[in-house]
Amino acid sequence: MYYIDPHIHMVSRVTDDYERMARMGCVAMSEPAFWAGYDRGSVDGFRDYFRQLTEFEPKRAASVGIQHYTWLCINAKEAENISLSREVIAMVPEFLDKPNVLGIGEIGLNKNTKNEAQIFWEHMELALKTDELILIHTPHLADKYKGTRMIVDMLRDDPRIKPERVLIDHVEEHTVRVAKEHGFWCAMTLYPVTKCTPSRAVDIIEMVGNDKIMVNSAGDWGPSNPTAVPDFIQEMRKRGYTEAKIRKIVYDNPLEFFRQSKRFKFREPA
Amino acid sequence: MPAIQSAPQILDQVFLDMRAKLLEVAASLDRLDRATSADTVAQDPRRQRIQKTLEILTTQQKNRAEQLQLLFSDTYDEKWARPGAR
């Protein structure tokens, strides 16, 4: 089955991973800007990273037949540095006409601090001003519930925000309804130990339905699995779901969300 | 989207896995109790939360996973100070 991984950090993965994903049916992916594992020292560090996301990764993906898209921002972990964050936010528009950029992301909260909320809000302003889609990272573990509620509060406080143009990521059992009941898109991340397993992700679908929801691997430089979406497909098959039901979550839904971006020019596999 | 499989079918599929995970929890509790300073751990909020989850598991409610998640979550105050224009 063809599938799309809507959240994966390929700059941290080797070309063999691209190859393996392609063999398993991955035809497109989107890569949100992320933390490098250390705080970058300057706005030029981000400029170079954005070049990697908009120039080099699409080529590497194309070499195995995968279409690569991306999202730009400074992530929540680096948002404590307000002045650097503002420099990055001011620089992002330099890249907004690159053909593989889908919008602003993954913005969000990490430890739910005042500075993180401020920078989240300023990213939101940028997305509104430039009419871009938004992809949102929600915190992990004990911070997730509070952080997701805070994010939804900020989005709902602004009447200009169109919920169907926002994706709230890393939802789990206690946050999926917080995101869904207000009309936002949401995604579940299949990640060892700290996030969702394929079986819990299918359980969540059984509880809230398969509308406006998708799954991703969020593969990065940490312990993660770039072929987690095929594991989810396998779990759905094991439970007897039709190919059409599975395809809606791993292919049709990401396409429907991404198609709202004016730059998304997906070529259906023949 | 209701599950396609019946409960007996699901039990066939998950029984060994559930048994293994429960044994892992039981063995971890035993390991904690066997170790030195076990009484200090008894006061640790993490250990107390684990105890509370065991209670949640014995209820008949259908959202036990969600309840466990909330138990392991920080509290949210809807009146938190919102950011704004600088």
Ligand SMILES: [Zn+2]
């Ligand atoms: Zn990510």
